[in-house]
Amino acid sequence: MNAVKGRTVLFVVIAPFVLTGAALGWLRESRSYRTAPPVTAELETSRLLPIGIGGAPAEVYFASGSVYEKDAYNLSQGKRLYDWFGCPACHGDGRGKNGPSFLDGWWLYGPDMVSIMASIRNGRPHGMPAFRDRMTEEQIWQLAGYVETIGAYKALIAAPSRNDGIHTRPSENRAPAVILFEQGPVGNRREQGPTP
Amino acid sequence: MKRWLLLSLPLLILAGCQSSQSALETHGPSARHLGDLIWLFSGVATVIWLLVVLVMLVALARLPKHAAEGRAERDARMKPVVIAAVIATAVIVTGLTVASYFTTRAIGEPREAVLDITVRGQQWWWQFLYSDPGAGGFETANELHVPVGKPVRLRLESPDVIHSFWVPSLAGKMDLIPGRTNVLTIRADRPGVYRGQCAEFCGIQHGHMSLFVIAEPVEKYEAWAALQRSAAAVPDDADALAGRTVFLSKPCAACHTVRGTEAKGKTGPDLTHVGGRGTIAAGTLDNTRGGMAAWIADPQTVKPGNNMPLVTLAPEELRQISAYMESLK
Incomplete structure (x- = not known):
């Protein structure tokens, strides 16, 4: 009798967890393979501030749920584009090579989407080429979303696909910049020194 | 009538055997070895199945005759049959294993190639x-x-x-x-x-x-x-020539190569002689000017999830670029 009762209690305790787990597993991230042309046209109107750092994305960006930063599919596509368009030639695995690192937590032009997107689209001084004519607007945003995760300070729920080769640095969704943050030269005002 | 129709439905599957893609229509040595093996296995299995059914029918027919038989008596009578069946099974399984082994060896043999x-x-x-x-x-x-x-x-x-x-x-x-x-x-x-x-x-x-x-x-x-091996020719058609300019100025050239032009992308298929192929997008569409235009206009609707992005083009540019692709024979 006791054994049966124990089993029932066990069942009542475990069942909700199992059912919740199953329900969560059932929820699949919706995937859009194609951003509608009017949306990409609208995204193109995102503007940088005159100083070249920071700015506001077009409103449609928020209206469509900032998918390029939050959606695993877009992050994966961005990761693929990072290789396809030769970014590792200068930026390596994200730690920099001839070009600057994303992983040390220092963003030369700010860590926000518009700054990164503008760096890719229009290029930057000292060797960053413009990809305006080589990538579509959608691809630029996908790549920008991925680059943002390389030097992210916050852990993300969505993760791009794993590397095909050996991982050489912390995964993108584990706040890699916090792990690999480098203090760098400290200025005159030490008390204002950078902390992640 | 209806039942016969239903029963003959599986025969429709056989229609798939007659095509340019069939393991039973063999036109090469490896495929022939495999085809022979398929026929051997199917043949042996069919014969065994027929024999089993036959033996079962005979047993059913003879059931009343032996109804009063005792257990020991029956065991004694069945013994040679069971022994024969076990030996036959061992021989057949071994035979098929050996046949399979020789087939695998034959198709795996390294051969000189031209x-x-x-x-x-x-x-x-x-x-x-x-x-x-x-x-x-x-x-x-x-x-x-x-x-x-x-x-x-x-x-x-x-x-x-x-x-x-x-x-x-x-x-x-x-x-x-x-x-x-x-x-x-x-x-x-x-x-x-x-x-x-x-x-x-x-x-x-x-x-x-x-x-x-x-x-x-x-x-x-x-x-x-x-x-x-030759580089792509410069088209003489005005539309195609304009398409070439569009192709080189748009993101197309970042992923595709057309030898003889500045397009040197490595991630997409080489398009130097794309006009000479029968299909595009790995057999998804026929390679006609219309098919090409449909593909370029919206690759994600034709083949969702593939890695070619939608490049925004004016209708005129789409027409020209399709003409250019068609001209790359």
Whole structure:
């Protein structure tokens, strides 16, 4: 009798967890393979501030749920584009090579989407080429979303696909910049020194 | 009547056996070995099945005769039958194992080849790299031309996920595994077009990843290869010429190569002679000007999830670019 009762209690305790787990597993991230042309046209109107750092994305960006930063599919596509368009030639695995690192937590032009997107689209001084004519607007945003995760300070729920080769640095969704943050030269005002 | 119709439905499946893609229509040595094995297994299994049914019917018919028999008596009578059945089973299974072993050995034997082609499985299309140290190599996609009657060595590679190369009329399946090179030697004994497809689930567009092996007489193959080696001609048609300019100024050139122009992208299929291929997007659409336009206008609707982005083009530009693609014979 006791054994049966124990089993029932066990069942009542475990069942909700199992059912919740199953329900969560059932929820699949919706995937859009194609951003509608009017949306990409609208995204193109995102503007940088005159100083070249920071700015506001077009409103449609928020209206469509900032998918390029939050959606695993877009992050994966961005990761693929990072290789396809030769970014590792200068930026390596994200730690920099001839070009600057994303992983040390220092963003030369700010860590926000518009700054990164503008760096890719229009290029930057000292060797960053413009990809305006080589990538579509959608691809630029996908790549920008991925680059943002390389030097992210916050852990993300969505993760791009794993590397095909050996991982050489912390995964993108584990706040890699916090792990690999480098203090760098400290200025005159030490008390204002950078902390992640 | 209705029941007969229903019962004959499975026969429809047999209609699939008559096509350019069938393991039962063999046109190469490897496929022939495998085809023979399929027939041997099917034949043996059919004979055994018929015998079993026959024995069962005989047993049923003789049931009343032995109804009053005791257990010991029955065991004694059955003993030789059971022993014979066990021996027959052992012999048949061993025989089939030996036949299977010899078939595997025959198709796995390394053979001399006249031609080396690297096959790279991409998501989701086939990249073929022809290497010829003397005359220079070239690259094409989804259409593998080979000389008839000559063994061709395929080096199967993949940059990211596992695919499987399967042209049933010519050879068995062989996987393309990232990080290693598998070698498959094929020979087509009869000129023709043999369809093949990816036989290992490789992602969302696995189903749209077919290829065509085109076996031609040696002279015809050589002419084709010579044409492929040449750079793309500058079109004389005004539309196509305008399309060339559009192609080079848009993101197209960042992923595709057209030899003879500044387009040197490496990630998409080589388009130097795309107009000469029968299909586009790995057998998804017929390669006509209309098909090409439909593909370029919205690749994600034709083949969702593939890696070609939608490049925004004016209607005029789309027409010109399709004309240019068609002109690249």
